[in-house]
Amino acid sequence: MDRQRWLISFVFAVxxxxxxxxxxxxxxxxxxxxxxxxxxxxxxxxxxxxxxxDGPPVNVTCDVxxxxxxxFKETTMSYEMVLxxxxxxxxxxxxxxxxxxxxxxxxxxxENLWFPDLYFPSEKKAETHDITTxxxxxxxxxxGDILYSVRLSLLMSCPMKFHQFPMDNQTCTFQLESYGYxxxxxxxxxxxxxxxxxxxxVELPTFSIVRIEKHPCNKVYxxxxxxxxxxxxxxxxQIGYYIIQIYLxxxxxxxxxxxxxxxxxxxxxxxxxxxxxxxxxxxxxxxxANSSLPKVSYIKAIDVWMxxxxxxxxxxxxxxxxxxxxxxxxxxxxxxxxxxxxxxQYYRQGANGNVTQMLTKEDICQISMSPEPxxxxxxETNKSADVTDRICRFAFPISFVVFxxxxxxxxxxxx
Numbered sequence: 112m113d114r115q116r117w118l119i120s121f122v123f124a125v126x127x128x129x130x131x132x133x134x135x136x137x138x139x140x141x142x143x144x145x146x147x148x149x150x151x152x153x154x155x156x157x158x159x160x161x162x163x164x165d166g167p168p169v170n171v172t173c174d175v176x177x178x179x180x181x182x183f184k185e186t187t188m189s190y191e192m193v194l195x196x197x198x199x200x201x202x203x204x205x206x207x208x209x210x211x212x213x214x215x216x217x218x219x220x221x222e223n224l225w226f227p228d229l230y231f232p233s234e235k236k237a238e239t240h241d242i243t244t245x246x247x248x249x250x251x252x253x254x255g256d257i258l259y260s261v262r263l264s265l266l267m268s269c270p271m272k273f274h275q276f277p278m279d280n281q282t283c284t285f286q287l288e289s290y291g292y293x294x295x296x297x298x299x300x301x302x303x304x305x306x307x308x309x310x311x312x313v314e315l316p317t318f319s320i321v322r323i324e325k326h327p328c329n330k331v332y333x334x335x336x337x338x339x340x341x342x343x344x345x346x347x348x349q350i351g352y353y354i355i356q357i358y359l360x361x362x363x364x365x366x367x368x369x370x371x372x373x374x375x376x377x378x379x380x381x382x383x384x385x386x387x388x389x390x391x392x393x394x395x396x397x398x399x400a401n402s403s404l405p406k407v408s409y410i411k412a413i414d415v416w417m418x419x420x421x422x423x424x425x426x427x428x429x430x431x432x433x434x435x436x437x438x439x440x441x442x443x444x445x446x447x448x449x450x451x452x453x454x455x456q457y458y459r460q461g462a463n464g465n466v467t468q469m470l471t472k473e474d475i476c477q478i479s480m481s482p483e484p485x486x487x488x489x490x491e492t493n494k495s496a497d498v499t500d501r502i503c504r505f506a507f508p509i510s511f512v513v514f515x516x517x518x519x520x521x522x523x524x525x526x
Contacts, residue, residue, distance in 0.1 A: 178195065360396060
């Protein structure tokens with residue numbers, strides 16, 4: 112029995128010792144085979160020379176996947192985006208028969224590999240991602256096709272025009288261009304199907320992407336003609352934020368300024384305080400609306416709105432100044448009459464024109480209260496001021512409604 116157990120243990124040990132080296136050799140052979148494969152195809156390869164040197168230009172097919180697009184800033188006319196830039200080209204020097212499928216290799220081979228000198232003309236700042244490792248991809252195909260993909264974060268320039276802000280449309284151009292190779296050496300082309308793909312998770316806070324147009328845009332410089340690809344983003348600004356934060360508050364401020372027409376002209380402190388408050392508030396709103404915009408020299412749609420609203424508010428104050436002046440002038444005339452009444456004598460004439468009675472100051476005031484007054488009283492003085500206020504109660508709202516109809520018909524056609 113012990114002899115049988117000993118024999119089984121011996122056989123098991125021999126099997127284990129024999130199998131382990133076999134698998135280790137197979138693993139080492141696979142790694143060594145790939146190393147020999149890379150050494151062979153790069154043995155006579157020179158990365159300083161482009162494919163088809165002194166022959167037809169290299170055709171580089173490009174496509175872009177945008178995973179993030181945000182931070183549109185009007186003051187700097189820029190936006191940020193994170194994208195995957197993919198390039199495909201053929202290099203006959205890298206054809207191989209060792210494998211019948213695509214081989215993914217380490218990106219360190221880029222140091223020895225020729226690849227297109229692509230750059231972004233409208234880029235202000237760019238960086239690659241290296242967490243947890245370089246976000247790059249390199250694949251080789253048996254027929255010599257090469258796929259190179261890299262993840263980039265870009266700060267792009269986007270010239271904007273604000274004539275119709277905030278009811279404006281903007282176009283932002285995204286260009287790919289060769290820096291050193293002319294069209295005789297290299298040509299960029301877009302991939303046939305969806306060369307510029309935007310992730311469904313992309314949501315712009317202030318814009319919506321209407322459409323994207325793609326086409327070539329070769330550039331001509333003094334050093335030659337260079338290949339270029341262009342994607343144009345047509346953006347439509349979302350106006351909801353501006354309705355809530357600008358248009359609605361300023362409209363309410365203008366309406367509040369009309370309350371002065373229902374306040375008696377004798378209550379000067381109340382009307383002055385209301386007028387000054389609305390003017391200052393409107394000025395603050397105008398400053399805040401333009402704080403996020405560049406200092407352009409032309410008139411914007413928001414400037415027209417703010418200026419007219421400010422005119423309405425100031426006009427309400429000027430109306431009070433006119434009414435107050437009328438009341439004050441009439442009061443001064445009355446005081447002058449009272450003052451002169453102590454030294455002057457007034458007479459009542461009879462039907463035949465003869466003087467029948469000398470009148471005093473008190474008699475004059477009593478006569479003025481009769482159905483046929485002979486002089487204007489304090490009540491008559493306030494009557495003209497009340498008429499002015501009544502007219503303004505209707506004239507100002509009607510004028511503001513007419514202005515809104517004209518304004519939104521001119522600038523709101525985008526929507």
